[in-house]
Amino acid sequence: MGREQTFFRKKTKIVGAIASTAMMAVPFMAVPVAANTENEPQVVHIEKIETIVIPENGTKYIDLDALRELYDTYNLQITQNENEMNIARGSETLGVDGIYEIKAGAIGKATFTVSGMKYPKNEVEPFQPFTDSFEVVVVPNTGDPDSYKFDLSNVFTVMSQMPEELQTRDKVKSLLSNISPKTVINDNPVEYNLDNSAPYQLETDDRFQGEVGKKISSYEIREHLRSYFEDSDRRNVEGEFYESDDLDVVFVDKNNPHIRIEEKYDYSNEFVMGYELTPLTPGDFDLNVLVVDHHGGMTRGVIPFHIVVNMPPQLKPDSVLAKHFSLGDVNNPVMYLSNNAEIDLSEVFYDPENADLAYKVVVEGYGSPGTAINTISLGSSPKLTWNSFSLPNGVKKIKELRAYEKGNESLQAVLNVDIEHAINDPFPATLDMYKSNASGTSSYLFDFKSDVGFDGFNLTEITGADIHNNENNAVTASVYQDVYLKFEAKDYTQQSSKIKIYGHKTGSPSILYQDDFNFRVISTEDTKYPDTNIPAISLRSLYPNYNYGGYWTGPYNIREAVSVIPEDFNDEFYWTYETSSLMSIRLEDTVPTQTQILFKIDLDQGKRIYYVPYIPYTKRLPN
Numbered sequence: 135m136g137r138e139q140t141f142f143r144k145k146t147k148i149v150g151a152i153a154s155t156a157m158m159a160v161p162f163m164a165v166p167v168a169a170n171t172e173n174e175p176q177v178v179h180i181e182k183i184e185t186i187v188i189p190e191n192g193t194k195y196i197d198l199d200a201l202r203e204l205y206d207t208y209n210l211q212i213t214q215n216e217n218e219m220n221i222a223r224g225s226e227t228l229g230v231d232g233i234y235e236i237k238a239g240a241i242g243k244a245t246f247t248v249s250g251m252k253y254p255k256n257e258v259e260p261f262q263p264f265t266d267s268f269e270v271v272v273v274p275n276t277g278d279p280d281s282y283k284f285d286l287s288n289v290f291t292v293m294s295q296m297p298e299e300l301q302t303r304d305k306v307k308s309l310l311s312n313i314s315p316k317t318v319i320n321d322n323p324v325e326y327n328l329d330n331s332a333p334y335q336l337e338t339d340d341r342f343q344g345e346v347g348k349k350i351s352s353y354e355i356r357e358h359l360r361s362y363f364e365d366s367d368r369r370n371v372e373g374e375f376y377e378s379d380d381l382d383v384v385f386v387d388k389n390n391p392h393i394r395i396e397e398k399y400d401y402s403n404e405f406v407m408g409y410e411l412t413p414l415t416p417g418d419f420d421l422n423v424l425v426v427d428h429h430g431g432m433t434r435g436v437i438p439f440h441i442v443v444n445m446p447p448q449l450k451p452d453s454v455l456a457k458h459f460s461l462g463d464v465n466n467p468v469m470y471l472s473n474n475a476e477i478d479l480s481e482v483f484y485d486p487e488n489a490d491l492a493y494k495v496v497v498e499g500y501g502s503p504g505t506a507i508n509t510i511s512l513g514s515s516p517k518l519t520w521n522s523f524s525l526p527n528g529v530k531k532i533k534e535l536r537a538y539e540k541g542n543e544s545l546q547a548v549l550n551v552d553i554e555h556a557i558n559d560p561f562p563a564t565l566d567m568y569k570s571n572a573s574g575t576s577s578y579l580f581d582f583k584s585d586v587g588f589d590g591f592n593l594t595e596i597t598g599a600d601i602h603n604n605e606n607n608a609v610t611a612s613v614y615q616d617v618y619l620k621f622e623a624k625d626y627t628q629q630s631s632k633i634k635i636y637g638h639k640t641g642s643p644s645i646l647y648q649d650d651f652n653f654r655v656i657s658t659e660d661t662k663y664p665d666t667n668i669p670a671i672s673l674r675s676l677y678p679n680y681n682y683g684g685y686w687t688g689p690y691n692i693r694e695a696v697s698v699i700p701e702d703f704n705d706e707f708y709w710t711y712e713t714s715s716l717m718s719i720r721l722e723d724t725v726p727t728q729t730q731i732l733f734k735i736d737l738d739q740g741k742r743i744y745y746v747p748y749i750p751y752t753k754r755l756p757n
Contacts, residue, residue, distance in 0.1 A: 194322070205264065245267060245269055342358055391415070499530060500530050720748075
């Protein structure tokens with residue numbers, strides 16, 4: 135576990151107070167006021183920081199946590215003469231707690247004062263107030279301040295910028311010690327005298343992934359920082375437990391054209407809680423940073439980024455609805471959706487980056503004009519049926535389909551539609567088909583051009599391209615003789631499955647129909663006669679929406695509507711029926727067991743025809 139890092143500070147961005155020359159008072163901790171001021175601890179002056187040289191437009195950084203250890207204090211303030219802020223200005227670094235940066239301005243010299251309270255040596259002695267001061271000299275520079283190399287021939291030019299009384303041997307020595315080839319390129323100009331090694335850059339081909347316009351939080355950067363930097367220090371905590379240094383990043387390239395860096399404030403807009411990065415352009419780039427370990431170690435390096443343009447969801451070009459309502463050339467397109475049909479919005483929209491999508495629909499309900507428009511959220515479920523809505527007066531039509539990225543509704547796709555209730559429902563909510571077996575193939579013929587079809591006026595066109603979800607199904611569908619939809623059942627199904635069927639009105643390309651063929655595949659063993667345990671075919675399973683009190687339930691009409699193939703067995707001696715609540719048909723035990731039998735069942739005058747294979751059962755002998 136690492137050291138807990140607090141991410142907030144006052145919006146002023148100055149550590150402690152920025153005081154004028156007349157107000158350079160030393161801050162004290164609250165201590166009892168003694169009657170005799172002679173008992174108050176005396177302020178001691180400490181010299182820990184020497185002169186700091188910064189080229190014009192350059193920046194130096196001070197680790198405040200390491201500085202507290204250097205002064206043996208927890209209470210630390212840095213103040214400066216406000217009249218010299220045009221020369222050098224100090225502030226806490228953007229979005230990072232505990233790092234103080236000094237930015238160079240005009241050529242000249244500025245004085246900074248450090249003050250605080252040193253820890254007492256024992257329980258008897260009081261806290262000891264102290265001060266320290268250091269000077270910042272800004273030297274001429276016309277190039278990149280980060281690659282600045284101080285020319286020793288300029289020493290006297292620099293010294294001439296100081297008052298004469300400060301141009302002493304000690305001051306010259308102090309200045310020279312800060313401008314040696316080693317220290318002039320250091321971002322951290324302070325010697326903390328701590329047992330610490332600086333972080334170091336890792337070699338990696340991985341890049342931080344981001345999207346144009348999508349903010350990256352300081353938390354995300356810190357979480358991924360060790361993918362690009364490491365620190366070898368391990369500090370003993372509570373005996374045998376060791377922890378690594380916490381690493382933070384200081385952005386030294388705040389004007390990078392590829393990314394915007396901003397401070398993030400709390401709800402009161404007063405305290406800085408960190409920073410946010412906003413990628414501006416796509417592609418690969420490196421962001422120059424300074425990585426700190428809060429123990430005085432600082433290292434320059436880069437965080438590599440890979441930025442993509444996050445596209446909003448798109449319409450699938452092969453979507454039937456997308457082509458009908460937006461990609462085609464028809465005027466005023468409309469689709470009639472059956473009561474039991476389902477629209478799968480994941481077949482209409484997709485996200486180029488494979489992001490998770492959420493969905494909304496805009497519907498027009500039955501009600502007063504202007505008040506009947508409702509936007510309904512489907513969440514992450516792409517399934518849409520007429521039962522998806524719970525408006526008090528019901529839904530008249532669907533007007534819009536919307537898809538957007540989860541958590542980013544601004545990136546959305548909208549398909550304007552006109553989806554209305556179908557007049558006819560060709561297929562029931564669900565129906566059963568009997569599976570194929572050794573006696574033959576189980577099939578169902580549906581006349582889509584009859585009055586039980588989509589429009590009821592023999593004006594529907596369906597091709598093989600209008601049949602969807604046909605692959606890997608227990609039932610396959612095809613167009614047969616340009617009039618029928620032919621469904622063939624192969625295997626058992628544990629649950630209801632569906633085949634989506636679209637229809638087109640002849641001569642009217644603006645009109646589209648959709649219904650779903652919802653089915654189960656069962657066996658004659660599943661619908662046995664309860665009394666005799668003989669396999670049977672349940673007519674109720676095949677025609678679930680029929681009125682069973684109708685004319686065809688009588689003996690004569692059952693015999694007319696059902697036949698057996700081959701015709702040699704199409705006789706009451708070989709098959710029988712039950713018109714009670716069972717509404718079943720079956721073979722008699724007079725049919726040889728190896729005979730291949732197909733029942734042709736047509737209770738709807740050629741509009742809905744079933745061919746059901748039946749394996750003759752073995753006669754049960756009495757016990």
